[in-house]
Amino acid sequence: MEEEETIAVPVNDEDDPSSTLLDLTSYQLHDLDSVELPPSLxxxxxxxxxxxxxxxxxxxxxxxxxxxxxQxxxxxxxxxxxxSWNALSSLEELVLRDNQFKNIPDVSVFKKLLVFDVAFNEISSLHGxxxxSDTLKELYVSKNEVAMIEEIExxxxxxxxxxxxxxxxVMENLQSLENLQELWLGRNRIKVVNLCGLKCIKKISLQSxxxxxMMGFDGCVALEELYLSHNDWKICGLMITK
Known part of the structure; x- marks a missing residue:
């Protein structure tokens, strides 16, 4: 029986930052049995x-x-x-986008998480x-089946x-996000703008x-970009094409 081929990982000097990155994008791997995972990654x-x-x-x-x-x-x-991966408690970025999740996974072990991405799954609730971690700075849950904004306070x-x-x-439970700068809610079923008193937002997307x-944006003193195309403007006499 032939020995399974091992995917070669470039060997660099310990002082070389590139030795800490392993990119196996689009290798079509079914498992990592043939891959060496250096402990310095x-x-x-x-x-x-x-x-x-x-x-x-x-x-x-x-x-x-x-x-x-x-993916x-x-x-x-x-x-x-x-x-249970306690050794990874310092992980800062976790991308689980485009898989087969129906629920928010338990990532409570990651105490310093800054970016969490579970977009393009089949998640029906933000429960979880x-x-x-409250250290989070970026949260991506687009292209799922979520019906309510919850557990983000x-x-x-x-x-x-x-x-x-x-x-x-409904736009709800946003009031404690006092540092929020970008809010992307396009392609939902929202009828009324409710930013819950937030004033630091620079970008808002509510198209489709x-x-x-147009009511609801009065307090957005820091607003730089606003996307509102493809709504029911004809009902209130507005014609917005851009």
């Missing part, structure tokens, strides 16, 4: 493979800061080991976000919230909703 990119399970060795990469599992075949059951450091292409009808009124 700070970034591991496994985007666009065929992974359906998590290699337990990843949980031992204590220096890891960025982990991308984007794989990982399910709710397969992602369960994440909750309450366990995500503790994200006082959040700067970007992406909830486009869901089933939202069901808005009939």
């Amino acid at each position: 700070t970034e591991l990119d496994l985007t666009a493979n065929r992974l359906s399970t998590l290699d337990p060795r990843i949980g031992n990469l204590s220096h890891l800061q960025k982990l991308s599992l984007r 794989n075949l990982i399910s709710d059951a397969a992602v369960l080991p994440l909750s 976000l309450s366990r995500v 503790h994200f006082h450091q959040l700067q970007l919230l992406e909830l486009g292409s869901n089933k939202l009808r 909703n069901r808005l009939t009124s």
